[in-house]
Amino acid sequence: MELFARLVGQTVERREYERDRGPPSGAPRRSQLIGLLNRVLRHNFRNDMSLVLGAAKRLDEQLDGQDADFASTNNSVFS
Secondary structure (H helix, E strand, C coil): CHHHHHHHHHHHHHHHHHHHHCCCCCHHHHHHHHHHHHHHHHHHHHHHHHHHHHHHHHHHHHCCHHHHHHHCCCCHHHC
């Protein structure tokens, strides 16, 4: 997540710079690579979150009491 946040921050800063000064040479290639990296990271993040939420749902169904409350996907920890 921290790496993703840094990459997003760098992308925003680069876009602001390019808007103010014009794109540097090689900008289309860099932009394509950033777009590809963005898609790959989003895909991987969604897959990982699906696994986490699936495991939490299974635990919620199998546990009782306080443990089930903690495993619940409706838990305030995720809100």
